[in-house]
Amino acid sequence: MNPLPERPLSFGRRLRFLLFPACCPLCGNVIPMQRLFCETCEEAISDKIFEDTYVLEKDNTVHAAALWKYDGQVRQTLLAYKFSGQIDFREAFGVALASLVKGVSTDSFDLVVSVPSDKKRVRQLGFDHAGELARQAAQRLSLPYRPVMIRTRKAVFQHTLTREDRMRNLKNVFAVNEDLTGMRVLLVDDIITTGASVCACAEALYRAGAAEVLAVAVAKTMREEFQ
Ligand SMILES: [Zn+2]
Secondary structure, eight states: OOOOOOOOOOHHHHHHHHHSOOBOTTTOOBOOTTOSSOHHHHHTTTOOSEEEEEEOGGGOEEEEEEEEESSHHHHHHHHHHHHSSOTTHHHHHHHHHHHHHHHHOOSOOSEEEEOOOOHHHHHHHSSOHHHHHHHHHHHHHTOOBOOOEEESSOOOOOTTOOHHHHHHHHTTTEEESSOOTTOEEEEEEEEESSSHHHHHHHHHHHHTTOSEEEEEEEEEOSSTTOO
16 A cells, blocks of 8 residues: 555644644554554555445445444544544544545545534534545545535434334435436445445435445444444
8 A cells, every 4th residue: 555645734733733642543542743543553544344235225226335343442533533623533534534435446436425414413513524524535535525415304313223213214314405417426424333324325315316326434333233
């Protein structure tokens, strides 16, 4: 693998990393501020934990892949990214997602989108966590990112639901506000649990005319019922 790009460092960022040292998202070890992963973990970033193809309505399919198990340090890092304002991890995740895409597909894509977050959640967090990952991955793949997906209604809290319940719960929750006729679309999320969100989003993308959908995520939960 080619060496990974380094992190761009503004004066403010240098100062911040002096106060709060940069950490490797996979093992938690302190790393030089311009690096995204430690040397050991960098060797393994394109080893994926999960790959599967989900069959949707009308014989459409969505191929899905995730990089790491949602466990241990990866779980800590994702929680810190999402809830503790540690958004510097987005660059490392974006680079890793771009490498995952190249590893699972030789197709070229036209557009990168993200699983839309609940508006209230985005307001609370101050940013769209999946959108930021999609934007970073798109940048590394030299593809456009557009937040074309919306939630049409609120889904029931679903961490404890089974896959079938989740599918029912998410039926028509997602919509696309752009014509995607003939487009190959890359769908990005932070975590794949049962795959129900990915499937519901892919259904909406196909309804908008997409020709193909590939879904990638940073992590996959290994126990279906929990996230
Ligand atoms: Zn590491």
